[in-house]
Amino acid sequence: MSEHDPALAELGSAMDPRERELQDRFVNEHLRRIFRLIYRIVGNVHDAQDLTQEAFIKALQRQEQLKDEQKSAQWLSRIATNTAIDFLRKHGRVTFCEITDARETRSESPEAFVLRSEQRTWLAAGMERLTPRERAALVLRDMEDLPADEVARRLDCSKATVRSHIANARTKLKKFAEKRKR
Amino acid sequence: MTHPGEQDLALLAGGETGPVRRFVLGRHLRNCEDCQERLAEFRELREHLGDAEMPDVNWNFLAAEMRANIRVGLEAGACVRTVSTSGNWVPRFTVAIASMLLVIGASFFLTDTGIHPTRVEPATPVLQATSSGIELRNGSDSFTLNDRQGVRADESVSAQGTMEARYVDGETGGVTITNVYLPQ
Incomplete structure (x- = not known):
């Protein structure tokens, strides 16, 4: 579907134009960050796309939460994380494989591309060995670089639990890396 | 020498270890090359994750x-x-209005018990069986149908206002049946 879908135009808007503009701005500001966060947790583009849309719709249907910009960003991240974790719980472990489906846009040497692809494949295979919460904790702490107490807030659990998830996740990944080296 | 566990090193690599534990691990690491190497692997892993695109x-x-x-x-x-x-x-x-009306109605119903004693009008005629016969009483007036000779055997009352009494004559053994109809 494109942004100028005739079906959408026919549907008309049941929304105040100002409200619509506010929503569009909010989506534009956070879309890339939220997609990346969800992609890192679920591991594939198609699911990440669906879940990103779901997270934004959930968030924007509660307009009153968007008044404070700082809080709304954190609140959106929390919705996105929970949406991704719920998805993983319902669907079990997911497959990380998007390289064949990739639409390459950057210009890089074939060697660099192969190396990057190998690293990504390794990381994807390692992430598959983690539980949804371990994966979410690791993504938020080591990829999004959030402090442990913020990760605990996002995952709605104690800091001790987060530390346990992070330690388990790193240990599992390290063991996986060692097995591959042998 | 006891080496720290993998979990300890995993947390130390990310800076999530508490100050006391960090001090203890630091002392050990200064003298243990194996553990330094293990810690370096965890740090490398973190860097790798951070670079994920x-x-x-x-x-x-x-x-x-x-x-x-x-x-x-x-x-x-x-x-x-x-x-x-x-x-x-x-x-x-x-629904809200109906609920309110229901509550108000119920409160009225519960306040008024609805049990009212039935008053017996003194002028209402009463039909009753006595030892001497069947008596019809209306206020202060009464009419009795006597059967002195016989002994009353039984009596019955119908819902329609009829009273029947049976008397047995002690000498002859004859039975007398008396029916009285109360006018409606």
């Missing part, structure tokens, strides 16, 4: 598709919300 997708295309789908989802949600909010207030209001 976005997938190779055409972001502009993907973002446009997501924006359009989010817009459709929001518009659909707004339509549903408009219909539900405009159409639901009438039945909700009706």
